[in-house]
Amino acid sequence: MSLSLARELAYDAFVAVMEQRKKPEKVLAEMYVQNDAKLKRLDRNFIKEIVYGSLRWNAKLYWILQNTSKRDLEKSSPEIRAALICGTYQIYYMDRVPDRAAVNESVEYIRKKGQHNACTFVNGILRQIARRAEYFAKPDKVAKPREYLALQFSHPQWLVDRWYKRFRFERMEGMLSANNQPPPVTVRINALKTPVENAASLQDDLLREEKMKSDRRPLRSALHLDHSPDTGTEGFFGRGFYTIQDxxxxxxxxxxxxxxxxxxxxxxxxxxxxxxxxxxxxxxxxxxxxxxxxxxxxxxxxxxxxxxxxxxxxxxxxxxxxxxxxxxxxxxxxxxxxxxxxxxxxxxxxxxxxxxxxxxxxxxxxxxxxxxxxxxxxxxxxxxxxxxxxxxxxxxxxxxxxxxxxxxxxxxxxxxxxxxxxxxxxxxxxxxxxxxxxxxxxxxxxxxxxxxxx
Structure with missing residues (x-):
């Protein structure tokens, strides 16, 4: 099975962020420029979903993998960890991705990186995870609430310990869960080009010309878009009618x-x-x-x-x-x-x-x-x-x-x-x-x- 460019870029981006401490938006922007002609909008959305989803759930995915594998994954290469974590994310969280594709292309990624000896290992672990045959007990919610929160919601233990001193358990569940949800695409209308009282006309233009649905917010200058906009120079974003801002x-x-x-x-x-x-x-x-x-x-x-x-x-x-x-x-x-x-x-x-x-x-x-x-x-x-x-x-x-x-x-x-x-x-x-x-x-x-x- 061949390795798609989208998966290869997603896995490479994950390595750059986790190992080289780079910002994902900067890594992806550079990759998009280098491969612009080869990538469609769906490819870019697919890459972003894998990278950001794997980052959000990194700790929980790693815990599942470490409980499945008999090896210490810390001793594996960054590319192997990326293939395992990103592959597991697709299996657990991306319903439209066939498990077979997630497994096989993760293996092909390792092969392309010249780490042929690890292909059998990656294949075996991901196939076992795809069967969902194992259940690993989490820390007890009552006896070890902080450990439970850190694992269940994939946050570093130091941060959970810090917030646990200020917030109730139930509040923590809501906060940590919210952190793992993709943020809405919120934009601010450029009031010098479109007065906020005329926002409806801009919404109509976005829908007609860019097939972009939008919702008004209590804040008159703000809109929620139904998907990430085209940031090219020809669209409403590129022409300065709005900017992305929470x-x-x-x-x-x-x-x-x-x-x-x-x-x-x-x-x-x-x-x-x-x-x-x-x-x-x-x-x-x-x-x-x-x-x-x-x-x-x-x-x-x-x-x-x-x-x-x-x-x-x-x-x-x-x-x-x-x-x-x-x-x-x-x-x-x-x-x-x-x-x-x-x-x-x-x-x-x-x-x-x-x-x-x-x-x-x-x-x-x-x-x-x-x-x-x-x-x-x-x-x-x-x-x-x-x-x-x-x-x-x-x-x-x-x-x-x-x-x-x-x-x-x-x-x-x-x-x-x-x-x-x-x-x-x-x-x-x-x-x-x-x-x-x-x-x-x-x-x-x-x-x-x-x-x-x-």
Whole structure:
């Protein structure tokens, strides 16, 4: 049996993510460019499903395999592990994929990688799994709840232990389960090309010209698409009528609430989602400064703004911690580097690439950036802090630390007046905007607050 290009690319991408710690979206984008003429839309969707599904369920799949095999899989090559994990994912979770194809092409992948001696081993393990003849007892749900959660929902034990200190068991089940679901395709309408009150006309155009069904959200700027859009230059995406952005991320722009004539700085501008939204909310009547130190993120932000037609931006390629503008900003959006533990469903590789000691150093970096923002902010100006995380060290701890150390120099501003009514439920009594995984609106996890400098 021959090996399809789609499966070969999926398995290679899985190896690149797990062994080389690369980002799956970047790996797949490079593969698509190299093999563009050979891949159809169905092939790309198939590849994405295998890669992201195998990443989401990696721990559980590995546990099944290790219980099936008499060998220590850690001593196998990365390609063998990829073939076994991705093959098992197809058998268990992809109903439309024949077990025979998943088994045989996984074997052919190993053969093509020059590891002929392992073909019999891979074939035997996957055929045994396909028969589903074995049952392996999980950790007891009552006696070992944390171990049960980590295995049942395929999350690293350190992360389950961490969240278990804050959340009830039932809440944990919902959060972890939600992390394993593909996120909805949420987009933000470019309000400078299509006013939000005319969103229905854009929906009609998407359906007529691109066969794209869409649903309105309580957030007027947001739509849910029924599948991933064509991101080529000729479609509505390429022509800048919308950009891909989760609802929780869109709400941060409303917290900024840029006013006419204000100087607004985005301290970490890449990849450009929040930057472009602030631009649109400012209706080109603000002075917008984009600060970014990472070359890749800087380039992505510029590409995003150019695609959307947003050209009136002052670009600063510099570390925010060293940036000292002559004209102090009225508002600073600090979308700080963070653990990203609120967006694991969107970036499932994070479960396996991040470690337990990730939180403290990032929280300290965030605190330095918060202090610097207050130093360069105009008196009476506002700091809008946000992270795609709901870890306490990255959110409420910073807010409390600000109150303790700067109580006479700052005041906490409630996000409530700036949010659409529907989303005010996500604001705590301490004026923290907090969205947790598994929320009822299927949004990413986020934390944010607003500080005004007296």
């Amino acid at each position: 609802e929780a991320s869109q709400l941060i722009g409303y917290l900024v609430a840029p006013g006419e004539g204000q100087v607004v700085a985005d301290a970490c501008a890449g990849p450009g989602g929040k930057l472009s939204h602030v631009y649109e909310l400012g209706k080109e009547k603000i002075q917008l400064i984009a600060v970014e130190k990472d070359q890749d993120q800087y380039n992505r932000a510029r590409d995003t703004m150019h695609r959307l037609g947003h050209e009136k931006v002052e670009w600063v390629f510099e570390d925010f911690l060293t940036w000292n503008p002559d004209n102090k900003p009225d508002k600073i959006l600090l979308d700080a580097p963070c653990t990203g533990l609120g967006v694991l469903r969107r970036h499932p590789e994070g479960k396996w690439q991040k470690k337990h000691d990730i939180v403290a150093p990032l929280a300290e970096q965030q605190w330095k950036m918060i202090q610097h923002a207050l130093e360069i902010l105009k008196p009476g100006g506002e700091l809008i802090y946000s992270v795609c995380s709901f870890e306490s060290e990255e959110t409420e701890d910073h807010l409390q630390r600000l109150k303790d150390q700067f109580s006479d120099k700052i005041e906490v501003v409630s996000p409530l007046p700036r949010l659409p009514d529907y989303y005010k439920k996500y604001v705590t009594r301490e004026h923290l905007f907090a969205v947790y995984a598994g929320n009822q609106d299927d949004m990413d996890g986020f934390g944010a607050f607003i500080i005004r400098k007296k």
